Amino acid sequence: MVKKLMSGNEAIAYGAYQAGVKVGAAYPGTPSTEVMENFATYPGVYAEWSPNEKVALDVGVGAAYAGRRAMVAMKHVGLNVAADSLFYASYTGVNAGLVIINADDPGLHSSQGEQDNRNYARFARIPMVEPADSEEARQYVGVALEISETFDTPVLLRTVTRLAHSKGAVEFDGELQPVAPPAPDPPAYRRDPAKQVMLPANARRRRPVVEERLQKLGEYAEQTTLNRIEPGDPELGIIAAGAAYQYAREVFPGASFLKLGLVYPLPRRLILDFARRVKQVVVVEELDPFLEEQIRLMGVTVRGKDIFPLYGEFSPHLLRQCAAAAGLVTPPPEEEDPRPPLVLPVRPPMLCPGCGHRGIFYVLKQLNVLVTGDIGCYTLGAAPPLGAMHTCGCMGAGIGVSHGIEKAGVQEPRVAVLGDSTFFHSGMPPLVNVLYNRGATTTIVLDNRVTAMTGHQDDPGTGRTLQGGETTEVDIAALARGMGYQRVDVVDPYELDQVTQVVREHLQSAEPSLIIARRPCVLSRREKHPAPVVDADICVNCGTCLELGCSPLTQEEEHVSINVLLCNGCGLCVQVCPTGAIAFNA
Amino acid sequence: MDKKKKDFILAGVGGQGTILASDILMEVGLALGYDVKKSEVHGMSQRGGAVESHVRWGERVFSPLAEKGRVDYLVGFEMLEAARWPSYLLKGGTAVVNRYRIPPPAVNLGQARYPEEREIDSLLAGRAGRVWWVPATEMAQELGNAAVAGVVLLGALSTLLEGEEALWLDVIERTVPAKFVALNKQAFLAGRRAG
Numbered sequence: 001m002v003k004k005l006m007s008g009n010e011a012i013a014y015g016a017y018q019a020g021v022k023v024g025a026a027y028p029g030t031p032s033t034e035v036m037e038n039f040a041t042y043p044g045v046y047a048e049w050s051p052n053e054k055v056a057l058d059v060g061v062g063a064a065y066a067g068r069r070a071m072v073a074m075k076h077v078g079l080n081v082a083a084d085s086l087f088y089a090s091y092t093g094v095n096a097g098l099v100i101i102n103a104d105d106p107g108l109h110s111s112q113g114e115q116d117n118r119n120y121a122r123f124a125r126i127p128m129v130e131p132a133d134s135e136e137a138r139q140y141v142g143v144a145l146e147i148s149e150t151f152d153t154p155v156l157l158r159t160v161t162r163l164a165h166s167k168g169a170v171e172f173d174g175e176l177q178p179v180a181p182p183a184p185d186p187p188a189y190r191r192d193p194a195k196q197v198m199l200p201a202n203a204r205r206r207r208p209v210v211e212e213r214l215q216k217l218g219e220y221a222e223q224t225t226l227n228r229i230e231p232g233d234p235e236l237g238i239i240a241a242g243a244a245y246q247y248a249r250e251v252f253p254g255a256s257f258l259k260l261g262l263v264y265p266l267p268r269r270l271i272l273d274f275a276r277r278v279k280q281v282v283v284v285e286e287l288d289p290f291l292e293e294q295i296r297l298m299g300v301t302v303r304g305k306d307i308f309p310l311y312g313e314f315s316p317h318l319l320r321q322c323a324a325a326a327g328l329v330t331p332p333p334e335e336e337d338p339r340p341p342l343v344l345p346v347r348p349p350m351l352c353p354g355c356g357h358r359g360i361f362y363v364l365k366q367l368n369v370l371v372t373g374d375i376g377c378y379t380l381g382a383a384p385p386l387g388a389m390h391t392c393g394c395m396g397a398g399i400g401v402s403h404g405i406e407k408a409g410v411q412e413p414r415v416a417v418l419g420d421s422t423f424f425h426s427g428m429p430p431l432v433n434v435l436y437n438r439g440a441t442t443t444i445v446l447d448n449r450v451t452a453m454t455g456h457q458d459d460p461g462t463g464r465t466l467q468g469g470e471t472t473e474v475d476i477a478a479l480a481r482g483m484g485y486q487r488v489d490v491v492d493p494y495e496l497d498q499v500t501q502v503v504r505e506h507l508q509s510a511e512p513s514l515i516i517a518r519r520p521c522v523l524s525r526r527e528k529h530p531a532p533v534v535d536a537d538i539c540v541n542c543g544t545c546l547e548l549g550c551s552p553l554t555q556e557e558e559h560v561s562i563n564v565l566l567c568n569g570c571g572l573c574v575q576v577c578p579t580g581a582i583a584f585n586a
Numbered sequence: 587m588d589k590k591k592k593d594f595i596l597a598g599v600g601g602q603g604t605i606l607a608s609d610i611l612m613e614v615g616l617a618l619g620y621d622v623k624k625s626e627v628h629g630m631s632q633r634g635g636a637v638e639s640h641v642r643w644g645e646r647v648f649s650p651l652a653e654k655g656r657v658d659y660l661v662g663f664e665m666l667e668a669a670r671w672p673s674y675l676l677k678g679g680t681a682v683v684n685r686y687r688i689p690p691p692a693v694n695l696g697q698a699r700y701p702e703e704r705e706i707d708s709l710l711a712g713r714a715g716r717v718w719w720v721p722a723t724e725m726a727q728e729l730g731n732a733a734v735a736g737v738v739l740l741g742a743l744s745t746l747l748e749g750e751e752a753l754w755l756d757v758i759e760r761t762v763p764a765k766f767v768a769l770n771k772q773a774f775l776a777g778r779r780a781g
């Protein structure tokens with residue numbers, strides 16, 4: 001047995017393979033994306049990018065019904081999209097094991113919101129395990145599948161960004177052989193409508209089964225080695241799970257610990273026993289007081305959110321500060337630097353040089369259009385100097401929001417923008433809605449032929465699957481025409497005049513319409529084109545080109561310059577320069 | 587062997603190769619018999635934004651995040667990015683910094699000022715026992731590829747750490763894609779000789 005360094009996500013993929021998972025489905029989303037990317041590379045497994053999380057979960061449920069162990073992965077907000085399926089799957093149960101990897105993002109490193117998805121476990125009455133490092137992540141996948149099969153339920157495995165994207169040592173047996181026995185080949189789907197058709201009559205019969213299951217899981221929670229007491233100083237007893245456990249271990253090295261691996265349902269007797277052994281119980285958990293409130297209901301006097309914050313990401317430093325303020329540890333020495341602070345300019349993420357999205361947002365800004373947006377790299381079009389997006393809530397929201405603004409009576413010219421992956425995720429129903437309800441929204445699909453934001457995954461428009469096979473390229477223009485859209489145009493976002501003209505035409509017409517701005521993502525294609533040159537004698541340093549917000553363009557004393565190492569030669573600055581000072585060498 | 591803990595922060599700009607460098611550093615720690623962990627954030631923070639990796643070596647490492655005020659080595663891939671982290675350094679810790687500027691957008695647009703080298707030096711020296719400036723990008727360019735600047739920095743850093751040259755080179759060979767191994771080894775040795 002050797003040790004291999006793996007991220008939490010890599011370890012989950014390896015653990016799933018070892019546990020004999022045969023079907024995997026996911027929609028990308030930071031910090032969960034690499035789970036399915038890695039799982040897809042193991043021999044003898046099927047893995048797919050589904051168009052959204054709900055479809056992914058249904059695929060996982062189907063595979064589990066059919067007797068194959070299955071894994072589904074998504075980020076926290078993805079589970080909102082898949083929630084409907086989560087709830088029916090809780091009622092129907094599974095046949096073979098089904099594990100749902102759910103990645104929370106405390107501190108919003110790459111998300112539109114912070115939410116504590118442990119609440120979904122309680123809400124849907126589904127058990128949830130939470131590993132605290134890569135090795136546990138590997139092991140817990142197998143345990144989750146066993147729980148799933150023993151108790152006939154889907155099981156949630158929760159990670160957070162600091163687990164998913166942190167690396168640590170994992171037991172690696174080198175042999176690429178699943179340890180779980182191979183399932184019979186091919187599997188037999190056992191028809192069981194009383195259990196799998198959730199008509200009210202059937203669902204009513206399943207309802208008490210769900211509660212009985214939870215009771216049994218509560219008993220299991222008392223016995224399982226997932227939960228363990230680590231004896232220490234009886235003065236202070238810490239209850240923690242996941243990444244927060246690791247931070248707490250650093251800050252309270254001598255304390256007694258109850259380390260939870262199963263975070264729902266909780267082991268009541270074990271907790272009461274732990275509380276009796278120590279003088280003071282403190283729960284260390286990120287986000288909601290999920291454990292704390294349940295433990296308090298058990299009659300235990302417990303501290304938690306009166307010491308540690310309710311939102312944001314924890315760190316050893318933050319815990320130490322809070323614990324010091326509460327008198328639990330000695331405060332770290334304050335060493336103030338007496339010198340005046342140095343002001344450091346921020347460095348926000350930006351659209352890449354040569355990104356096709358830039359041309360569209362530049363034109364929309366010039367036309368002063370109200371832009372309802374969506375989530376992807378193109379959300380960076382909201383940042384200055386482009387500043388050409390005015391709403392962005394969640395994936396698929398932009399078209400519906402634009403339609404609502406219209407129906408409220410607003411007269412301003414409007415467009416909704418969304419990416420190709422977002423279109424397939426949740427853009428089609430609101431596009432149909434505009435047509436059905438006689439709206440006039442113009443929708444622009446920023447078709448860069450990839451799911452760029454999350455690291456360049458394939459999607460139904462790219463003609464390739466997750467495991468590299470060629471497949472049908474879903475044609476967005478044909479799809480829109482098939483829905484009944486009469487006005488559908490395809491433009492190249494590098495051609496500013498063409499884009500301006502087509503957007504104007506669409507805004508002037510009273511019918512609903514669709515523009516597809518097609519230009520492959522330059523970063524995913526690793527394309528590199530030569531830079532244009534600024535003629536310093538002609539440049540009047542007016543700064544017009546800087547409005548593009550393209551990082552190679554720098555204002556010097558006398559003129560603008562282009563960093564040729566960064567520039568990708570898209571030619572937008574050539575087109576917007578009012579004096580013709582920027583040109584490509586012939 | 588001395589297994590005193592060592593914490594590192596590698597700070598730079600998305601696309602500069604902090605992830606590869608932190609992977610190498612981790613593998614070296616593991617090969618030296620340490621428990622190791624590292625943490626970094628992917629996603630929105632790329633696309634030219636600020637990025638940082640925490641790497642931790644120790645007898646037993648719990649948190650993948652290093653603690654503010656307790657980091658032994660700050661490795662700056664870019665000057666401004668190095669300047670964001672001195673408060674994380676242990677008093678008397680070491681900063682190894684690439685003498686290389688990537689102006690952020692506000693500076694390009696003339697709305698903000700990029701600090702002078704001496705200002706950054708004095709900021710770092712406020713906590714660091716040693717601030718070591720390495721012209722890593724320049725050295726990497728001489729080798730024909732600015733992208734290996736991070737490995738040049740690792741070469742310099744390696745002179746302050748345990749581990750034979752051969753061990754580091756072996757890790758590079760295992761960690762870097764085959765066609766870049768020779769270049770990265772050259773970069774590492776160039777950095778090591780700068781020490």
Ligand SMILES: Cc1ncc(C[n+]2csc(CCOP(=O)(O)OP(=O)(O)O)c2C)c(N)n1
Pocket residue numbers: 027028029030075077078081112375376377378395418419420421422423446448450451452453454
């Ligand atoms: C429900 C949900 N799932 C996943 C994500 C993560 N996510 C953010 S943007 C995005 C896709 C972006 O792809 P696309 O629409 O093609 O735009 P691009 O980034 O390529 O410009 C994903 C998967 C999310 N924010 N919400």
Ligand code: SF4
Pocket residue numbers: 350351352354355356357377378448452453521522523524633
């Ligand atoms: S990764 Fe692609 S889509 Fe995203 S900003 Fe860069 S070029 Fe644009």
Ligand code: SF4
Pocket residue numbers: 353354531532548550551552553562567568569570571572573574
């Ligand atoms: S050609 Fe101009 S706009 Fe295009 S990437 Fe280069 S500097 Fe940016």
